[in-house]
Each structure stands twice: as structure tokens, then as C-alpha cells.
Amino acid sequence: MGPVPPPPAPADTAAADARLAAFREHLAAAGLDAFIIPSADPHNSEAPPRAFARRAFLSGFTGSAGTAVVTATGAWMWTDGRYFLQATRELSPSWTLMRVGVKDTPTIAAHVGAVVPPGGAVGIDPLVQSIEGAQELVEALAAKDKAAAAVTGGDGNGAAAADAPCRRLCHAAVNPVDAVWAADRPPLPTGPARVHPLRHAGAGVAEKLSRVRAAMAEEGADADDGGGGGGGVDVHVVSMLDEVAWLTNLRGSDVPNTPTVLAYAVVTTNTAVLYVSADKVGDAVAAALKSEGVEIRPYEAVLEDVSAAAAACKRVWLDPASTSVAVFDAACGKVAGATDAPNEARVVLKPTPISLFKAVKNEKELEGMRAAHVRDSAALSSFLAWLASTLAAGTETVTELSAMAKVESFRAAQEGFLFPSFETISGVGPNGAVIHYSATKARSTTPVTTAEMYLIDSGGQYVDGTTDVTRTCHFGSPTRHERACFTRVLQGHIALSRAVFPSGTTGQMLDSFARRPLWEVGLDYRHGTGHGVGAGLNVHEGPQAISWRPGAGKAALLAGMIVSNEPGYYQEGEGGFGIRIENLVEVVEVDTKHRFGEGPHLGFKELTLVPLDRGLVLTEMLSAAEVAWVDAYHGRVRAEVGPALAPDDRVAHEWLRVNTEPLVPTA
Numbered sequence: 001m002g003p004v005p006p007p008p009a010p011a012d013t014a015a016a017d018a019r020l021a022a023f024r025e026h027l028a029a030a031g032l033d034a035f036i037i038p039s040a041d042p043h044n045s046e047a048p049p050r051a052f053a054r055r056a057f058l059s060g061f062t063g064s065a066g067t068a069v070v071t072a073t074g075a076w077m078w079t080d081g082r083y084f085l086q087a088t089r090e091l092s093p094s095w096t097l098m099r100v101g102v103k104d105t106p107t108i109a110a111h112v113g114a115v116v117p118p119g120g121a122v123g124i125d126p127l128v129q130s131i132e133g134a135q136e137l138v139e140a141l142a143a144k145d146k147a148a149a150a151v152t153g154g155d156g157n158g159a160a161a162a163d164a165p166c167r168r169l170c171h172a173a174v175n176p177v178d179a180v181w182a183a184d185r186p187p188l189p190t191g192p193a194r195v196h197p198l199r200h201a202g203a204g205v206a207e208k209l210s211r212v213r214a215a216m217a218e219e220g221a222d223a224d225d226g227g228g229g230g231g232g233v234d235v236h237v238v239s240m241l242d243e244v245a246w247l248t249n250l251r252g253s254d255v256p257n258t259p260t261v262l263a264y265a266v267v268t269t270n271t272a273v274l275y276v277s278a279d280k281v282g283d284a285v286a287a288a289l290k291s292e293g294v295e296i297r298p299y300e301a302v303l304e305d306v307s308a309a310a311a312a313c314k315r316v317w318l319d320p321a322s323t324s325v326a327v328f329d330a331a332c333g334k335v336a337g338a339t340d341a342p343n344e345a346r347v348v349l350k351p352t353p354i355s356l357f358k359a360v361k362n363e364k365e366l367e368g369m370r371a372a373h374v375r376d377s378a379a380l381s382s383f384l385a386w387l388a389s390t391l392a393a394g395t396e397t398v399t400e401l402s403a404m405a406k407v408e409s410f411r412a413a414q415e416g417f418l419f420p421s422f423e424t425i426s427g428v429g430p431n432g433a434v435i436h437y438s439a440t441k442a443r444s445t446t447p448v449t450t451a452e453m454y455l456i457d458s459g460g461q462y463v464d465g466t467t468d469v470t471r472t473c474h475f476g477s478p479t480r481h482e483r484a485c486f487t488r489v490l491q492g493h494i495a496l497s498r499a500v501f502p503s504g505t506t507g508q509m510l511d512s513f514a515r516r517p518l519w520e521v522g523l524d525y526r527h528g529t530g531h532g533v534g535a536g537l538n539v540h541e542g543p544q545a546i547s548w549r550p551g552a553g554k555a556a557l558l559a560g561m562i563v564s565n566e567p568g569y570y571q572e573g574e575g576g577f578g579i580r581i582e583n584l585v586e587v588v589e590v591d592t593k594h595r596f597g598e599g600p601h602l603g604f605k606e607l608t609l610v611p612l613d614r615g616l617v618l619t620e621m622l623s624a625a626e627v628a629w630v631d632a633y634h635g636r637v638r639a640e641v642g643p644a645l646a647p648d649d650r651v652a653h654e655w656l657r658v659n660t661e662p663l664v665p666t667a
Helices: 013-029 054-059 081-090 108-115 131-152 176-181 205-218 241-248 283-291 299-311 325-332 354-359 363-393 400-412 429-433 480-497 507-519 624-644 650-659
Strands: 034-037 067-071 075-079 096-099 121-124 168-171 235-238 263-268 272-276 295-297 316-318 347-349 417-420 425-428 453-458 460-462 469-474 530-532 541-546 562-565 568-571 577-580 583-590 601-606
Touching (some): 013 034, 013 054, 013 067, 034 108, 054 067, 054 176, 067 108, 075 081, 081 096, 121 131, 131 168, 131 325, 168 325, 205 241, 205 354, 235 299, 241 263, 241 354, 263 299, 272 299, 283 295, 295 299, 316 325, 363 400, 363 460, 363 469, 363 583, 363 624, 400 417, 400 425, 400 453, 425 429, 429 453, 429 568, 429 577, 469 577, 480 562, 480 568, 480 577, 480 583, 480 601, 480 624, 507 541, 541 562
Parallel strands (some): 034 121, 075 096, 121 168, 235 316, 316 347
Antiparallel strands (some): 067 075, 235 263, 263 272, 417 460, 425 453, 453 469, 530 541, 530 562, 568 577, 583 601
8 A cells, every 4th residue: 555645735825724713713612822733643753644644734834844833813833944945835824934943943842931821721632742842841831930930929949929820731632623624534544564574674573572671671670570669660662653663573554655553562571562453453463473472452552551550650661752741641640630640750751772773774674775775776767767868859748746656657666666755856946946845735737847957856665675865967958056056965975975983973973074065155955964764664763863953963873774865955936946965875884094992983885876967067176086986886876776777678778877977077
């Protein structure tokens, strides 16, 4: 089953504003002064199933990252630089865009504290609000009340006066968006789960459970799971869908473009339970899980069972960034109307070890990723060859939309292809400057021509791997400015690819390698330089990333991780264009002349093998080492991808030969 597309953008401003007005009526009826609407589902998925796409439904903004805050008189949307231009196109004038990462843009928590009056109530849906996000809100509201108390008569230490009205965070019993969406809200996905073969997973479920239990033991887990105290971690709740999929060696199609299943997992020192809808589990899946010691329980039973663990005074491990407030309440022993949390002191809030286990691929996972990338690179090379030939012949009009369909058809012909790993970005000219542009949502008929730049960012989910690649092309005569911008992006891409760094280096430390050639002339881009990628799982995964954002400094890069290398430049407006060069790379150990410190030095090896547009390169701007890198890369492309092309596709074979020739000095 293929991915389910996200809900469309609103047909017009009036329809979007009507939804907002209806939502405010339900907000007032619930006695709430503000409501927070994140993008996430109960598992903090980046692209949730359609049934959970509440923020997109209410606002019309369909980007994958964004959080909305609505009051009786205001509506605000927080999103990052990837979506600034898209958000301005999709949001009605009733919404205010809050540009994350731009100076003077307040955090959500700070803004909510500012716009909610004393004694006001801020509503959240505890099933989709993360623990971490809720804690930030509570702290911001408390800080606001303490600041007010200091002015109006607190105790001198910031404590509010006894009669001072405090702002509070309220858990909504019913999400007000659902009340507006009720008639048209899509159902939960019903696709079946499937077993991920051991030849691709590289490790069985029992082995993975042992690793998790060992991590629990390091936190002092009780060996007998008897609940008798001792301060150990007895229970680990796994919420993220890709972490559940990795742990149980299951795959599915419940999340758009991602082979995961809606499920939770709970691991104790001697049991493991998968919480999943029974209609998703066939005989093969049930037998495979049983053989690995995994019990199956209904999806809805997870909160009840976590509450039972709390009642038995178990220590429960939750990842605060990915676990919902509803699960936290259950782990604390909270029930409806309770004023205390008897088990709260026994809840361990820290990142799950599964995130790092999953990020460092074993040899079988790496073998699958390498093989999938050769096939995928052959598919994209065949598409680019077809596109160049078609445009040169002038016998067929190719649009952004038809190009998307064509590249998917080339991938579909490859062994093991399941569906795209994300919605293809196919942008001509200024559309390419919209970082996550969607021709589908815009119902674009914009033609790909020989007169403008063309950016295509696409990828595939295969049974043995996940791909993500961007190429920027010009099929005519690009301007010198376009070529100079492309060359600087290429220089940044090469600089990061050639980087050698010691163990312990984080992606935040490497991000500037890719930006320096752009910075030298006052250019830059508003997205991270690289994200982690799963092995037959999420196209975006953590904890590793290459970015200027603080989060990228929390996890060191390790051999066996997969990350993207994707610097870019985006010139908006008339005559604008987008440039991005993206390869996926494997983090590998590198032999160095010297060995400072205890750990090995690391570097990158390309997984993506697709020719770069040589016509966009100003060779005189490149150093001898950069030219050598391009020529060596193209040599690998020709040697490894050439044999994977369809034998009878003469157009593709000739295109690959021509486009992997050594660079020559620019005329």
C-alpha cells in the first residue's frame, strides 16, 4: 500500500477562516483561553497519519513542521526556515507566521505566557503533546505568574501572593479541532504489519530486547521485575513508531511515506508487549513476535497497563521528547480528577537508548542501504536522462507534476521498491526556491523547460533501504550567476564530504564546513545541512544531525550512522531559483597519519551515486582537490550505476557516460 497524501490546502481564505471561527466557538465552550495544536500524532511522528493532521486541517498550512496557537482573537503558526515561503502562500491573513530561528521570534511557551491573561487556561491534547513541550509551557506560565507577583505583592522571592490568579495548563478531554473536523475526519489507517526479514534487519527481536534491558539495568533495573523497590527501572515505554518498528522488526504503511505501524511497545526486565490493533496482525506477524517473546495487546490498552505499572510502584522510563503527556500521567499514577501523582518520583525522564541503537546501523543494514542506493541511483539517472532527451527533442511537454510521476515510475521498476520516502519536490525556477515545495498541493502545470533551473528532491522506500537525493539541473544555458551559486553550493557539499574529524564530533561542529563558500559572498540557506536517515525506516531520524541548531550538538557522529549532505541556496521572487545538492553518506572510520586521542577519526562515504550537472559548474572556481573529488565521484557513479541501468535503455547509458566524463576547464 502506498503512502496516504496529506490533506489539501484550503480552497480559499473564507473556508479556512470559517474553520477557525468554528474552532473558537468550541474553545470558548470548553472555557479555554488558548489551545496549542502541534503537528504530531500520539507518537510524535513528523508526518502523522491523516487522522491526526489537525494542524494542517485547521490552518491550511501543510508543511511537516509547525505548531499552531489559537486564542479568541489571535492565531499564530510557528515553523522553521524550510517553510517560511510555503506558509506565507498557504496561511490566510487571519494567521501570523512566527519564524523560528529568526531574531526576536519568541518561543511558543513565552508567547503563550504573554497572551494568556492571569488566571487563564491553556489547553493541550495530552495524547499528542510531548512531556518536554508541556514542561516548557508549565515553566513559562509559572515564570510569568512569579514576575507578576513580584510587582503586585509576592513574598520577595518570586512566589505569588495567595490570592494571585495563576495561569494553568489544562488537559482537554476532547480536542476542539476534532469537533470541527468530525464529519470529514479521515479514519485511522488499517494497513497490515509485515515482518522485516532478518537478512535486512541484521539482528533478531530477542537480541534487540536484550540491548534495551541492558540499558535498563545500567539505570538500576530490578532483576526480578517484582516491583519491590530498589530504585531500578522496571518498565520502558517506547512511543516513536520507527523505534517500535526497529525493536520488533515490523514494517507497515500507517504513516505517509514511512514503513511503520501505529503501535506502542513496553519492555520490562522479563516481558515485552506490542500494543497494536488486532486487524493489523496476521498469522505470520503473530508467530514471529511470539517466537521472539513478544506479547500482543490492543493498541488502546497501553495507558491502562502503564497505569497498572504505576499502581505497582514500578519505575517507568519515558523519553520526554517523544512520549505524550497522557502516557506520563499514566506512569505517574494520575487518574481523572486526581490532584497528586503518587508515582511521579519513580518516573525516569531521559532519552531512550533505542534512538542511538537504531541510528548506528549493523552490517546487514548497511549492505541493504548500499544496494538500495545503487538501484535508486540507476532509477534517478534514467529519469534525468529521459528528461534531458525529451526536452532536447521538444516533442512532449513535461510539467512539474508529470516529472514527479515519471521519476516514481522509474523507481517502481526497481527491485524491492515500496513507495516514495517523502512527497517529491519538483520545482521549476522560483518554485525551486520554496524549500519544501509541493507541485501536487499547488496542482501545478508549470512546465520544465530549457530556460530555467529545475530542482528535484526525491527518494524511495525499499525493502532493504531508504533513499533521499536532490539534484539541481539546467537543460539550457544557465546564467553565470546561477552557475556561480551552484558552484559555491557544490564547494560546500565537497568540503563536508571530505571532512575528517575525531570521535566525539557532533554535526553542529561540522555544519559550517558546508556554508563557508556561501558565507564568503554573503549567501546562506535556512535549513540544516544534514539529517539522519533510517535503514528501511524514517527518511528523517535522530539523534544525529548536521545543523547550526543546538539540538545537533547533543549527539556525536558514530561509524555506521547515515546522514544527508545537502547544502543549498534559494533566490526568491521573479527570476528566482533553488539550488540543493543532496547525497546520503555513511559515517566511516578513516585511516589518518596520526592518531590523537583514543578514538578513531571519522569521515563520510557517499551512498548516493547520481551525476552532478556539469554544465552548472564553473570549473575555474574549483581547486584542484575539488575537481579531483568530482572526477572520483563520477568515476564511482559510472562504475557502480552503469551496470544497474536497464540494458536496453541506450539513452540512459549514453547520458551516464557523457555526464561522468572528467571536468574540463570552463570556457
